[in-house]
Amino acid sequence: MIRLFDQHKIRRQKELDGIWKFVKEDGSEYDLPVPGCWEQHPELLTYRGKGTFYKKVYVREKTNIRLEFKGVSHTADVYFDDAFVVHHYNAFTGFCGIVKNVEAGEHVIKVEVDNTFGEHSALHTPNDYYTYGGMIRPVVFEEIGDVYIQNVHFKPYKQVEKWFAEITVTVENLGEEAKNVEVEVSLEDVTFVGQADMEANSSKIISWNQEFPNVKEWNSETPNLYYLKSCLKTENGKILDDYIERIGFREVSLKGYRLLLNGKPVFLKGFNRHEDYGTLGSALPLQVMVQDMDMMQEVGSNAVRTCHYPNDERFLDLCDERGMLVWEENHARGFGLERMQNPNFEKQCEDCIAEMIAQHYNHPAIVIWGILNECASETPEGREMYQKQYEQIKALDTSRPTTSATCRHFSDICLDLPDIVSFNMYSGWYQDVSVKERHEKEMDWIASAGGEGKPVIVSEFGAAAIYGYRDRGRCKWSEERQADLIRENLEVYREDPRLTGVFIWQFADCKVTEEEWFATRARCHNNKGVVDEYRRPKEAYDVVKELFPTLMGV
């Protein structure tokens, strides 16, 4: 499955899922499923290296081919019949390549994949989550004409109690001749058109500000979704291409200490969720995404943080359908200044932000853009990079607030930059301190260090527990202790009106890299999930179920 809805009725599109041939760097060959992680194969459990995937495809008649890769971990070089098509770094954002004038017949797609660490990879590093290898998300194969729709963006807004939207359609002309096409856009009973008069080998953006009189708002309780249908037509009405997006009418804003959705205050009762499952690694099938969603909603969660990277579009589609509010963030976890000064760091962050926003812009569920989890925000050099990334986000999207989860307590010099201040705090786990006392100190410091008057989110808190380890003395690492600490934290946070949300660290246990200090993690897992990596609930799961509903509903 590519998305949870059909994006095309006219454009020929298929998913290249199934078995691909994989040739490891040493020449050994495997039949691997795509999407998938190569670590699921018993001989590749710990393989960190390079390998090449091959897939034969058949083209019925001469056409242009558009290949879209939703996620390749972590670096891909794509070839079509041995001709280079596209290079991409980062497992967590999609990318595409175009091959023009492909003759009818059989062709071979080759994808060289690399999940090694080193200076070439500033974002995928040994970390408190695992960087797997392979084509972890869907691969899409499309046949397109010379003129096609490259992207559609939809930004809803309200004016005098009526819904409007700014719609932009980007059209590409791959041909060697100028083309003039009509662009038609429709949503329910509203249709509007524009003209794209295009030079050869060019692209054009057409935009509208359009009123939509008969629509219902999107929110957590009633996540109303609509199909935004765009198509390209010739002068005599022949449809050349189509592009369907699924959107929601909602506005996000801030007022005092609160995040507002459609003008109403919300309190985010969330989980941090890594894309990681048992033996499947980061290639989560829809079944797991739905199970995660059902479990998070069962305990009363209304929000999820895509720690620490952009998520699979199918999960974001599910959040749109279920009204699950999303803090999506760029790809970064715990980089001190030295790692932020890797020569590839800034460009790889910039590319990730650009791709994350371009590809996920239309999801109504995304209400916050985050950056740089626990990076060097206590340094002037780090501040420059934080500032640059916040500015990049605002240049691409002014409709959503920004934030960043800090752990530079009492030393962070960037709290004046984001719209919302967020901090990670493990009182009772890493520090044997009273949650309440430590929280008050943190909030006082935030107010004095640039965060005065801003909404605050406790972006991480929790404790570890080994699934199945029970102890009547409630010792550390027992399910009982984890449950006690989550209870103590939630009972403190629910009393603080300056908070507009909390995110438990974390929903499910996840694998970590057995390098650096992460190797000290029991089982080579981050064990702070309220469920384990197979979604088996720990005692804390029921504490969350008891307490989430008591958190401020306003």
Ligand code: ADA
């Ligand atoms: C940090 C980090 C998380 C995780 C957590 C932990 O806050 O943001 O990714 O590593 O600590 O479990 O210690």
